[in-house]
């Protein structure tokens with residue numbers, strides 16, 4: 160979905176049927192990008208004007224996660240990061256670096272396969288449990304984005320993994336190990352975040368246990384004109400939280416003053432972002448962070464976003480415990496079940512996103 164009124168399945172109208180993926184496109188035109196990928200100038204990432212890489216973004220050490228004496232400090236740090244931006248990085252998170260790297264390597268191998276091998280997963284159905292797509296599935300205001308992706312459901316892994324690509328042969332094992340580890344980390348983080356809101360650590364425990372996990376595996380090939388295009392448009396994720404594993408720098412986030420910042424690459428760290436469901440659940444105390452992916456002239460970038468959300472059928476509204484006189488209810492209950500394409504994008508015309516439509520404005 161992109162906006163409330165239009166799904167992101169726009170196809171054909173601006174796409175050139177002679178190619179099927181950005182990966183194959185890069186082999187054909189090494190110097191220039193096709194016109195469809197060129198963004199209007201005000202939407203470009205404009206590297207030279209970008210704020211310096213900020214060192215202010217929180218990096219939170221999780222090594223003390225299981226030490227009750229250190230929990231209050233951790234809860235405070237996480238709470239402060241969620242309140243300010245809905246964004247932080249974590250180190251010593253318990254996922255071995257080889258598990259992270261294996262997942263990235265298996266994704267890279269997958270995208271390197273001939274297009275026809277990946278096209279068998281292509282689907283126009285956003286509810287398909289496995290879905291391969293290219294920029295052609297991703298048209299906003301007639302602009303395409305420089306990204307190929309595969310998405311697959313992951314929770315519970317035993318139910319879905321046999322549907323994932325079997326080529327490259329180690330994909331299921333390597334991506335599966337990472338997906339399981341990311342889900343465990345997500346549950347630990349949810350407990351800390353719930354506590355930081357003053358709720359019980361096991362608040363919504365069963366919903367979190369049965370919640371949806373979608374692995375959004377992104378490939379942004381090297382782009383000959385990175386300043387003219389984007390890998391992913393500015394958007395917020397729809398879920399509760401997203402854990403991102405990446406091969407190199409390329410993510411940018413928007414701060415409260417609507418300024419873009421490049422997120423520094425920290426070896427071994429994972430990026431944690433809050434999504435729309437958390438903004439609603441927290442009655443607006445925490446924000447869903449707007450972000451985008453930029454491109455590099457020389458290097459392809461891989462990222463794996465493990466996107467976690469409440470069970471699909473569940474309506475999400477503000478926690479009653481977080482509504483009081485100082486904090487009147489700020490959101491209507493929302494049903495996010497149609498949001499498996501997972502991103503909430505404002506188009507050039509700045510139409511409301513789904514999250515905007517849930518906001519209750521005071522008279």
Ligand SMILES: O=C(O)CCC(=O)C(=O)O
Pocket residue numbers: 375377391396403405409410411450451452461462464502
């Ligand atoms: O590649 C990135 O850094 C961003 C990916 C992303 O935003 C997503 O998959 O939702």
Ligand SMILES: [Fe+2]
Pocket residue numbers: 394395396450464502
């Ligand atoms: Fe995202």
